[in-house]
Amino acid sequence: MSYLNTANVTGASALMHGADLPSPIRTSQSMWPDFLVGQDDKPVRVILIDDDQHMQRVVAQELMLDARTLLIGMASSVKEGRKLIKQHEFDVMLVDVNLNDGLGFSLIELMKFQRPSAEAIMFSVMESDDQVLRAFEVGAAGYLVKHSWFGSYPQAVLQVANGGAYITPHLARRLIKKFDANAPAAQRESRASSGAVSELLSDREKEVLRQVANGYTSAEIATRLEISALTVNSHIKNIYRKLRVRTRAQAVQFASLRKLF
Numbered sequence: 001m002s003y004l005n006t007a008n009v010t011g012a013s014a015l016m017h018g019a020d021l022p023s024p025i026r027t028s029q030s031m032w033p034d035f036l037v038g039q040d041d042k043p044v045r046v047i048l049i050d051d052d053q054h055m056q057r058v059v060a061q062e063l064m065l066d067a068r069t070l071l072i073g074m075a076s077s078v079k080e081g082r083k084l085i086k087q088h089e090f091d092v093m094l095v096d097v098n099l100n101d102g103l104g105f106s107l108i109e110l111m112k113f114q115r116p117s118a119e120a121i122m123f124s125v126m127e128s129d130d131q132v133l134r135a136f137e138v139g140a141a142g143y144l145v146k147h148s149w150f151g152s153y154p155q156a157v158l159q160v161a162n163g164g165a166y167i168t169p170h171l172a173r174r175l176i177k178k179f180d181a182n183a184p185a186a187q188r189e190s191r192a193s194s195g196a197v198s199e200l201l202s203d204r205e206k207e208v209l210r211q212v213a214n215g216y217t218s219a220e221i222a223t224r225l226e227i228s229a230l231t232v233n234s235h236i237k238n239i240y241r242k243l244r245v246r247t248r249a250q251a252v253q254f255a256s257l258r259k260l261f
Contacts, residue, residue, distance in 0.1 A: 035219050037091075037161045038068035044161045047088060048074045049081040049107060050096040050123075055146055059094065059153050066154040078102035085111050090118055092157045097124035097131055105138050112139045112246075119160040132171060136249045142166030163217040165249050200242045208235040213252045 038044045046069055050056045056074060063071045073088050075081045078101045085093070085107065093111055095104040108120045121142035122135040132143045141160040144153070148168050156166040167175075201209070204225075211221040218236070222229040236248070245251045 032068065036158070036217070038158045040067045043068050043070040044092055044157055045070050045072050045088075045090040046092050046094060046157055047072060047084050047090045048094045049076070049084065049099070049104065050074075050094070051076040051100045052096065052146075055096075062153045063157070069154045069157050076100070078104070078107060081107045082110060085114050090115065091161050093118060093120045094153065094157070095120060095122055097122055097126065097135070105134060108135070108138045108140055121156050121160055121166060127171060127174075129174060132167070132175065136247060139247055141247065141249070143171060144168060145171065159217075162219065163248070164215055201239065205235050205239050205242075208232060209239055209251060209255055212236070212248050213255065 032038070046063055048056060048059055048063070048071060050059065053076075056076065060071055060074065063069045072090060073084050075084045076099070078099050081095065081099070081104075093107070095107050097104050104122060108122065111118055111120055119141045120139060121144060122131075122140045123144035123146055124131060125146045127145055135143050142156050142165055144156055144166070145168055148170070159166045207225065208221060211224060216224065218229050218232045221232045225232070236251075239251055240246065243251055243254050245254055
């Protein structure tokens with residue numbers, strides 16, 4: 001397991017299994033709003049768990065090149081990942097599906113118990129719909145495919161850290177088609193209960209859920225609805241409780257299938 005000196009990016013290359021990395025020049029987006037999480041003086045803290053040394057090096061360098069993200073530790077197995085989760089305060093975990101001693105899903109479940117305020121992004125060389133759905137079911141807020149042209153690890157980290165979800169366009173299209181194919185059966189099964197479920201949510205909660213479905217963060221929803229971010233998060237917690245879900249992705253999927261908005 002590798003630990004990065006968070007104040008010394010130049011020395012980080014020595015930790016990359018002896019890789020000869022150039023000293024990165026950290027940059028940030030010039031138009032990054034100051035109300036979003038991930039500022040130069042307070043970057044999003046990230047841990048990375050992947051047993052592919054090449055990908056670990058690539059992802060680590062991407063994160064180090066962006067001043068809004070700070071890589072604080074790396075691991076290459078489930079065992080090392082458990083230690084990393086327990087020993088470090090962090091905001092986002094990037095974890096591979098298949099590790100040399102098990103599956104990354106167990107680490108997301110541990111993270112949700114040990115660090116409930118943290119978010120998880122799963123990534124893999126595979127594009128299995130079942131893996132993607134399971135990742136979201138255990139609490140992931142994003143899923144990336146390795147070597148994808150659309151994959152941006154810092155952007156994914158920043159998006160989930162600000163209350164959003166992240167998935168590559170190709171996977172999103174496939175999942176939409178999958179849901180469309182299953183929609184008629186799901187609609188028949190839920191028709192009897194959809195009215196009762198709809199009544200569980202207040203008009204404001206439905207509006208907040210609608211904004212979540214459109215990809216807006218809590219801060220953005222607060223601005224659009226002219227309420228505080230604290231109130232938005234309170235509505236989201238109530239939505240989770242009423243719909244019996246654990247993540248934004250599950251809430252949106254539940255509401256979409258039952259035509260709640």
